[in-house]
Amino acid sequence: MQADKKLLKDLTPEIESTSTTWYITFSVFLGFFLLGIYGLIQQIDKGHIVTGMRDNVVWGFYIVNFIFFMGLSYSGALISGVLHLFHTGWRKPVIRLAELITVISLIIGPFFIFFCIGRLDRLYFLFIHPRIQSPITWDVIAILTDLFGCFIYLYLSFVEDFAILRDYDGLHVPPWKRKFYKILSLGYDGSPRQKKLLSNARTIMSVMIIAIAIIVYSVLAWIFGVTLQPGWHSTIFGPYFVIAAVFSGTGLLIILMWIFRRIYHLEEYITKRHFVNVGVLLTVIAAFYGYFTFSDYLTKWYGSIKMDSILIDKLFNEYYLLFIFANYIGILLPAIIIAFPKFRTIPNITVAAAIAVLALWVNRYIIVIPTLETPFLPVQDTRADWIKYSPTWIEWSLTLAGVSVFVMLFMLISKIAPIVSISEMQQQDSEEILK
Amino acid sequence: MKNGSSIFCTLLSFLLLVSYPTFSQEETKISPYIQLQYFKNTDESRFLKTTLTYSLNRMEIPVPGMEISFFSEAAGKELIGTVFTDDKGVASLELTKNIRPPINEEGLWEFSTEFKGNDTIQAGNSELSIKDVKLEMSLQEVDSIKTITLKAVTMGNSSEIPVSEEVVMIYVPRMFSLLPVGEATLDESGTASLEFPSDLPGDSEGNLTIISRFEEHPDFGNIEKKIEIKWGVPSVNQAPVAHRALWTKTAPMWMIITLSVLLAGVWGHYLFAIISLILIKRDSKKQAKLKS
Numbered sequence: 001m002q003a004d005k006k007l008l009k010d011l012t013p014e015i016e017s018t019s020t021t022w023y024i025t026f027s028v029f030l031g032f033f034l035l036g037i038y039g040l041i042q043q044i045d046k047g048h049i050v051t052g053m054r055d056n057v058v059w060g061f062y063i064v065n066f067i068f069f070m071g072l073s074y075s076g077a078l079i080s081g082v083l084h085l086f087h088t089g090w091r092k093p094v095i096r097l098a099e100l101i102t103v104i105s106l107i108i109g110p111f112f113i114f115f116c117i118g119r120l121d122r123l124y125f126l127f128i129h130p131r132i133q134s135p136i137t138w139d140v141i142a143i144l145t146d147l148f149g150c151f152i153y154l155y156l157s158f159v160e161d162f163a164i165l166r167d168y169d170g171l172h173v174p175p176w177k178r179k180f181y182k183i184l185s186l187g188y189d190g191s192p193r194q195k196k197l198l199s200n201a202r203t204i205m206s207v208m209i210i211a212i213a214i215i216v217y218s219v220l221a222w223i224f225g226v227t228l229q230p231g232w233h234s235t236i237f238g239p240y241f242v243i244a245a246v247f248s249g250t251g252l253l254i255i256l257m258w259i260f261r262r263i264y265h266l267e268e269y270i271t272k273r274h275f276v277n278v279g280v281l282l283t284v285i286a287a288f289y290g291y292f293t294f295s296d297y298l299t300k301w302y303g304s305i306k307m308d309s310i311l312i313d314k315l316f317n318e319y320y321l322l323f324i325f326a327n328y329i330g331i332l333l334p335a336i337i338i339a340f341p342k343f344r345t346i347p348n349i350t351v352a353a354a355i356a357v358l359a360l361w362v363n364r365y366i367i368v369i370p371t372l373e374t375p376f377l378p379v380q381d382t383r384a385d386w387i388k389y390s391p392t393w394i395e396w397s398l399t400l401a402g403v404s405v406f407v408m409l410f411m412l413i414s415k416i417a418p419i420v421s422i423s424e425m426q427q428q429d430s431e432e433i434l435k
Numbered sequence: 436m437k438n439g440s441s442i443f444c445t446l447l448s449f450l451l452l453v454s455y456p457t458f459s460q461e462e463t464k465i466s467p468y469i470q471l472q473y474f475k476n477t478d479e480s481r482f483l484k485t486t487l488t489y490s491l492n493r494m495e496i497p498v499p500g501m502e503i504s505f506f507s508e509a510a511g512k513e514l515i516g517t518v519f520t521d522d523k524g525v526a527s528l529e530l531t532k533n534i535r536p537p538i539n540e541e542g543l544w545e546f547s548t549e550f551k552g553n554d555t556i557q558a559g560n561s562e563l564s565i566k567d568v569k570l571e572m573s574l575q576e577v578d579s580i581k582t583i584t585l586k587a588v589t590m591g592n593s594s595e596i597p598v599s600e601e602v603v604m605i606y607v608p609r610m611f612s613l614l615p616v617g618e619a620t621l622d623e624s625g626t627a628s629l630e631f632p633s634d635l636p637g638d639s640e641g642n643l644t645i646i647s648r649f650e651e652h653p654d655f656g657n658i659e660k661k662i663e664i665k666w667g668v669p670s671v672n673q674a675p676v677a678h679r680a681l682w683t684k685t686a687p688m689w690m691i692i693t694l695s696v697l698l699a700g701v702w703g704h705y706l707f708a709i710i711s712l713i714l715i716k717r718d719s720k721k722q723a724k725l726k727s
Contacts, residue, residue: 132686132694141694145701152708159715186712187719194715201711208704215697373492387492
């Protein structure tokens with residue numbers, strides 16, 4: 001299968017050779033990862049007492065990270081699915097990044113659940129004694145289904161690229177890599193029948209992963225929403241979580257676009273137009289996200305249910321800084337930066353995206369922690385350090401390890417397949433033909 | 436220009452971040468709540484119990500590891516023991532036979548407890564006057580009526596003095612707490628009797644524990660008598676009626692159908708995608724054969 005030579009020349013160097021900078025960067029993140037492993041060993045050895053979680057606050061950083069990574073994953077699926085389904089012209093250079101965000105986040109996210117579970121040896125009980133009524137069972141089924149679907153979707157998008165790389169004589173890679181491309185390309189040669197089969201499968205899977213992403217993240221939201229806890233018991237938590245996830249995922253997509261554009265010199269492919277388009281998407285979602293946030297807190301505040309009032313009071317006092325950052329700065333600042341054409345430069349859009357991603361993580365924190373610090377009834381034998389959650393270095397190290405694995409997997413995958421899809425780039429959309 | 440707007444955005448972010456008004460507040464010592472109680476158990480053992488707590492966010496937080504001193508005050512302040520508070524903020528001192536606290540002119544023991552305080556918690560103390568009371572409980576079945584008879588006396592100089600016009604509470608322990616089953620007012624002779632309900636479930640053999648108590652009495656403290664007897668209705672654990680609900684073993688039908696349809700729909704499409712990949716592989720093999 002042949003492809004445009006310029007495309008191959010521009011997009012394959014990162015697969016052929018690895019720079020010293022790459023190795024150094026990878027080593028740094030590997031170091032963070034190993035620190036996390038050390039922390040995990042400490043936790044396994046001494047138990048959860050080494051974390052900041054106690055009887056009152058039984059969910060800490062791990063659950064926050066779990067929700068955050070799962071959100072990134074679902075947003076990646078939504079973005080790539082929508083872009084593919086509607087044949088958005090400018091999608092081509094960025095769709096691979098969105099697909100990779102989906103799968104990599106989905107691999108990392110569930111590990112944080114494992115870190116949070118006190119009796120991991122009983123994990124298999126979920127499978128041998130499942131209760132369909134439990135939202136936890138829904139979540140296990142949903143995540144496994146989503147993981148499987150996202151792998152298929154990602155693989156479908158890779159088949160053509162693997163075939164192109166297999167047949168590219170000018171590609172200087174070790175024999176194992178060629179064999180790898182040969183096996184995974186399934187002998188694809190771009191015949192009309194194969195193209196039709198692949199195209200149909202991709203279209204169907206793009207529809208599926210959009211639907212699954214919405215359902216699965218809603219299920220995760222319902223784990224909170226179906227409880228009667230203050231701050232969690234909300235009917236809009238499902239759509240609120242989905243919008244929030246897309247917000248963070250769009251932000252991360254912009255950050256990754258900026259990083260890979262800079263590192264792999266993709267200025268010709270990932271242009272300002274892409275940043276502005278994804279940035280505008282971020283602004284629109286910010287508006288929706290802001291609306292949901294306001295709506296959620298307004299109804300709770302106006303309802304004046306005692307525990308909700310205590311929680312909101314806590315958010316505006318103890319958590320003032322985090323609340324303002326997550327729900328005001330994190331929404332308004334990215335929207336302002338991108339809404340005004342004057343500020344729409346690539347670095348500014350990236351800064352806006354970074355603020356959005358960080359704000360979303362903080363938003364997850366202030367959803368999980370303050371509620372647990374506001375129980376309906378005081379737990380028996382409550383002690384001061386059980387009421388107030390404070391993460392320990394072990395939780396920080398495992399969080400850092402999760403981020404490091406995310407980066408490392410991106411770096412490793414970029415050494416196997418182009419970060420900008422060659423097959424997507426050489427497809428001519430009808431819109432472009434018309435142009 | 437580009438750099439200018441970048442700097443503007445970064446500065447704006449920073450300014451918004453640091454705009455949080457910070458207030459300095461002088462560190463004040465925690466004001467603790469200290470409570471001294473007297474307990475007398477079924478086996479006649481007697482305890483002084485001090486609870487040291489403070490209030491935070493509507494919750495009562497125990498203060499563990501603090502030294503609490505116990506004193507007898509009837510004949511001048513005399514230290515009778517020191518105990519450290521446990522994880523629940525409780526320091527408990529048993530008044531063994533060796534400890535013979537004096538009584539005052541009114542025939543009362545006078546106890547006090549003291550916490551000296553430290554760098555973070557203020558000092559505190561509490562006092563208590565107690566009259567030694569002997570509570571007796573007997574259980575009899577008179578004409579098929581289960582009857583509890585109570586007698587309470589205080590120890591005078593040489594004889595027993597009946598405790599009259601005082602209320603004794605009767606409880607039966609249940610799974611989570613004590614079930615009040617009655618209260619009896621002592622007559623002039625210091626006795627009272629009341630009928631015990633005959634329909635209370637006991638364990639599988641009908642065993643029940645009956646507790647009679649003076650509770651938080653200003654003069655007597657907490658005095659308890661406990662007897663186990665076969666006065667309950669034997670319990671037979673019956674399995675709940677099998678129906679479909681959130682809390683039963685079998686899920687509601689609509690839930691099973693919804694989940695099954697969703698999963699079948701999703702995994703059916705996955706199957707379609709996998710079959711497409713298999714067909715691509717087969718097609719490529721066919722093409723290769725044709726070429727060769």
